[in-house]
Amino acid sequence: RDLHSFPTRRSSDLMAQDAMGDRFGALAKYREALGAAETLSRADPSNQRARELISAFLNQIAYNQQSLGDSLGALESYRKASAIDSEELRADPNNSKARDDSIVTLRNLGSLYLYQLQKNGEAARCYRRAAELLEAACQADPQNISSRKDLSETLTFVASTLLVTGHPVEARQQAVRGLAMAKELADQPGATHNLIYNYAWLAVTIEPTDLQRPRDALPYAIKAAEMSPGPDELSVLGQAYAGIGDYARAVEAVERGLKLFPSIGPGTPVSAQQTGLLADLKQYRERLD
Numbered sequence: 177r178d179l180h181s182f183p184t185r186r187s188s189d190l191m192a193q194d195a196m197g198d199r200f201g202a203l204a205k206y207r208e209a210l211g212a213a214e215t216l217s218r219a220d221p222s223n224q225r226a227r228e229l230i231s232a233f234l235n236q237i238a239y240n241q242q243s244l245g246d247s248l249g250a251l252e253s254y255r256k257a258s259a260i261d262s263e264e265l266r267a268d269p270n271n272s273k274a275r276d277d278s279i280v281t282l283r284n285l286g287s288l289y290l291y292q293l294q295k296n297g298e299a300a301r302c303y304r305r306a307a308e309l310l311e312a313a314c315q316a317d318p319q320n321i322s323s324r325k326d327l328s329e330t331l332t333f334v335a336s337t338l339l340v341t342g343h344p345v346e347a348r349q350q351a352v353r354g355l356a357m358a359k360e361l362a363d364q365p366g367a368t369h370n371l372i373y374n375y376a377w378l379a380v381t382i383e384p385t386d387l388q389r390p391r392d393a394l395p396y397a398i399k400a401a402e403m404s405p406g407p408d409e410l411s412v413l414g415q416a417y418a419g420i421g422d423y424a425r426a427v428e429a430v431e432r433g434l435k436l437f438p439s440i441g442p443g444t445p446v447s448a449q450q451t452g453l454l455a456d457l458k459q460y461r462e463r464l465d
Contacts, residue, residue, distance in 0.1 A: 186370075203240040207231050227264060231257040231277050235284060243448055247292045254285040275309050275358075281461055282306040283330060290337060300337035306330050321361060325374055328357035334381045344384070351382050373400035373409060380415040390419020407449045408431045414456055423464035429456045 210233040216225040258281045264274035267315035286302035289295040313320060329352030338347035355378055359422045361367065362375035377395035397416040401409040408424040410433030417426035430453050 177286075178302065181288075181448060190267070196348045197248060197441065199240045199243045203244070205238060206233050206236045206240065210237060224264070227260055227444055228273065228277060229395065231281065234260075235281055238284065238288075239340045239356075239443060242288060242292065246286065250288055251293065254288060257281045257410045258285060269369075272313070275313060279306045279309050279326065279330075282309075283333065284336070286333060289338075290333075296337055297342045300334070300341055302328045302329060303333045303337055307334055321371070324357060325361055325371060328354045328361065329374065329378065330354070331357070332382050334379055339383055348384055348387070351387055355387065367454075369403040372396050372403070373412065376400050376416065380412060380419055388419065405432065407436055411449075411453055411456065414453075414460065418460055418463070427457060427458040427464060430460060 190362045212229060213226050213229040213233060216251045217223055217230060222224065232257070234257035238250040241247075241250040258278070258357045261274060261278035261281050263280065264271060266399055268274065282302045283306050285301045286306065289302060290299035295403040300354040307327065310323055310330055313323040313352060314327055316324065335347040335351035338344070338350065355375075358378050359373075361371045364371070373396075375392045376396035379396070382388055383414045391413075394416040397409070397413040401413045403409075410429045414426040414433070417423070417429060433453050434450065434457065437447070438444055440446060440450075
């Protein structure tokens, strides 16, 4: 699966640079920011905001390390962030900010374990803990749409780890619940782009794969791409079209996504998004031919 679960905490002034694939530049900026936050925390150990920033910057450092192929470096950064989050949550179990930070880090760490380090048991542990925290958040505030959306995603991540660890029955249960929750949110009056995209994405990538519903996902994928025609949205739109055998429109969607990136040339950085779209384009063209 092409997980879009990380990063979910981004510094707005670095988003453009990050999206353009300048991982080395973004990594340097986040490390500089981390140093400033650590200095602030040492000067005032009671400064909770500084500790939150340290965790956030460690997540971003790990994400960029991961994108650059430094899986072990990313693992160390995520673990440091997770230790900070856990300490904050132990100190105050009702600290919703610490809980949210912990969920982000655990999901990011789970993705690294599952998709790059192939440590399925560790991935399962991270995703299950994130799901537990999200269940608690939803129980505390049933009207919190953001928590319910994140839970719908996380349940499908749990399902993926259950599949690879030999628990297909429970995997299906978790996946079905997560997908149903995502659709319920996407069908609400006035559903936001994030809710609509989330259901479309899950419906074309969910595991077990026999639960995928590209035809059902297509109207949501079209709407998400109309609301925000970014690379992720156009990738999902391409997957939905490909899932129903319409490879011409799948190619068209992916080509639109690729136009959002600089032309590839000597020394031009190629992001993971761009690499994924290029692979999809090759596959869809072959099917079309």
